[in-house]
Amino acid sequence: MERGFSLRTTATAGVAALLLHAVPAHAGGVAAGTLIENTATASFSANGASRTVNSNTVSITVDEVIDVAVASQDGAPIPSAGATTLRFLVTNSGNGPESYKLTVDPGVAGNDFDLQIDKLAIDTNGNGVYDEGVDTLLASGAATPALDPDGSLNILVVGTVPAGAADGGSSKVKLLAQAATGSGTPGTVFSGAGADGVDAVAGLSGADDDDAGEIVASLASVSLTKSATVADPFGGTQPVPGAIITYTIAAAVAGSGSATGLRVSDTFPTSTTYVANSLTLDGSALTDGTDSDAGEASVTGIGVDLGDLAAGTTRTVSFRVTIEN
Template sequence: MTNAALRFAALLGSASAIVLASPALAAGVPAGTLIENTASATYSTGGPSQTIDSNTVTFQVAELLDVAVASQDAGALPVASSSVLTFSVTNSGNGTEPFVLTADPAIAGNDFDVTIDSLAIDTNGNGVYDAGIDTLLANGGTSANLDPDQSITVFVLFSSPSGITDGDTSQVRLLAEAETGTGTPGTTFAGAGDSGVDAVVGSTGADDDDLGSLIASVATVSLVKSAAIVDPFGGNQPVPGAIVTFTITATVAGTGSVSDLLVTDVIPASTSYATGTLELDSAALTDAADADIGEASAAGIAVDLGTVAAGTTHTVTFQVAID
């Protein structure tokens, strides 16, 4: 290898090392970054080696306009009188950019369309809508500037219509569009990027959207109570001394769930509660007001089932003796 080839290989090796040492950015080189390059040549005319430089070529990196939107809900949310859908919006471009945010509830195939009340930005970053804390934004409003790779959580606040049927489904689309502009990838907005560089539409078209899903959840609770009697003579007559086993069956039907479900019963007059007989789904509960969900006394029984999903049945039993 000639001396010139060796020098060139060394230069290439140095350049490669520099490239490998630079961390890769998900959004690419930041918009407005100045890129300069100067070539050089060495030569000899029989005397000492001489070096000359070319003119320097300089340009600034253009701003790439890209965005990503994704629903953050695990599945279809049960519809209540009002509710919240959650999305993330990420600036996947390489410049600072605000985004126009629009929620559309009129999606083809919906069984019902909700009413969009407002959007909100997750101000405290906890991922949960906090009324009075998170920043409200009109539907079609514009976010604050997002840095490259920065994500925000956007809440879509909506109200559901009356008259929907259990199991009906609906979707809401959240669209984010770069405020600078959208269009076919490669579309250029001259001088509209960071530091006055050109802004170029990226592969997303500078807009993106995702769907949040809803399901009409109408859960209902039914209670059925029965009594089985065993008298002192082995029969089933309600005579003094007979033991009565009461069974209360709580069934939650429909979809979604109910909350704060509390089953109570009063000990009938002329009977006495049989201590230690309270059970839930054949498992014993203590009579005392302690860590388990049951409580019983001479006055009555109470079992706090809490949140119960539709399609669930629970059975409470207890005994009394006829006085």
């Protein structure tokens, strides 16, 4: 009598391919509610006959993993003297549909001032700017629409720098997203609360996440006032061919703090020719070339670097052009 057998298992509904091949994971992996079925098979010989026998089929339904990721989209602190908008991305990193309760916290420890929160909104058209009547307003703590796995929402936090904020002071604003199903330590189970009635399980994020954007108060403002005087070839002030126009640009810094890296530029008007070496700063001559002084003149216009100016400072740039004959 010959005896011998082999044992193998068969995964149905394409699960074998999923388990045996490296498939890039998206969101929380296999979708919540997916049925995983597996049957073992034994083959053997008895009295010269080959036989097979199957085990019972074991079925497991994949639970829903609830996860979320929140990321600031601004990249660097935003300078602002008044109204400002912070941008965030909220992503469903779980394996089932989920909505998220969003909460804005402007009172982050270490802030020099706290931003006054005016609006929390879904950036419906994705342009990074709050558009009245287009973007969807949310109350702080309200839930978003359900997001599919890997789905994201662009979120805008609109606020105002409060009066009394010191120039250069910084403020962080935190956006917290919590799964509407619930949150807790990773592995926390919410019985029957997942997709199609499966259990929901808090993922690595604990089903909540937050990130912060930052504002820097930049309270200085700059105004430019430009004027012109005309000297014609006859000793008058008529703008006739051959007349010389002197342009004067006053750059004034107001508010508090300072304006940094201030540069004044102007383009020569059509039908005029620049008068060489006529560029001045506060009445002192500047060379036309690009060199160690603050200004330069090209064939198209002038540029003068004023540097960092404290509030209350005014600098004056002037140059001349001739109306062409």
